[in-house]
Amino acid sequence: MRRSDLIGHPEATPPASGWPTSRNLLAVLTLAVLLFALITWQVAVHGPLARADERLSDSLVHPARGWELLADLGNITVAVPVLLVASVYVGLRARRAGTERWWREPVGAGLLMAAVPAIVVPIKELVARSGPPVMGPGTGFYPSGHTATAVVAYGSATLLLLPWLRRTYARRLLLTSCLALNAAVAVGLVVRGFHWPLDVVASWCLCAALLILPRLLRRRRAR
Secondary structure, eight states: OOHHHHTTOGGGOOOSSSSOOHHHHHHHHHHHHHHHHHHHHHHHHTOHHHHHHHHHHHHHOOOOHHHHHHHGGGSHHHHHHHHHHHHHHHHHHHHHTTOTTTTHHHHHHHHHHHHHHHHHHHHHHHHOOBOOGGGOSOBOOSSOHHHHHHHHHHHHHHHHHGGGOOSHHHHHHHHHHHHHHHHHHHHHHHHHTSSOHHHHHHHHHHHHHHHHHHHHHHHHHHO
């Protein structure tokens, strides 16, 4: 949401400070893409990084039910409804505030969520990585789809809501909740043995880029 869309509506105007600059966003985007490319290459050729990843996983796996519950926070049936509620709330509030193109941000978040399987599934097929031993035979574990769903759903919901929170503690609580949910999904997936650690890290990198890129493009068009 552009600040210009919110002028005249003080309750909806995001704070002037504390928001990443375009240069910082571009740096994070570049780093995320490079890390994703490096990890993908290592996994595809079963390089030293992938072998170290598998050894690390062997020391972490503990297939208990509690870890599975944390992993379930990345299910579509859990994460996507959170994004839907945030999208409806922000859309209605922006419309009441008279924001120009009030529907743009919620629709954009929905389209990005819908694009996740279209991006992740072909990579899974191309890399064809087998899973940890507890998962048995089969491929398609890289990158982690549950992680991608969680990052995009909870991340998009957070980015939608942040401009409408006036108090610093509320913004911090929202950001902390988003990070905690994604960390919980990652821990659950790795410790339960659903995914290798690099499957999760690669999804973080990929989806960070997906969340950042549209905002960089909108800032450039606005200038």
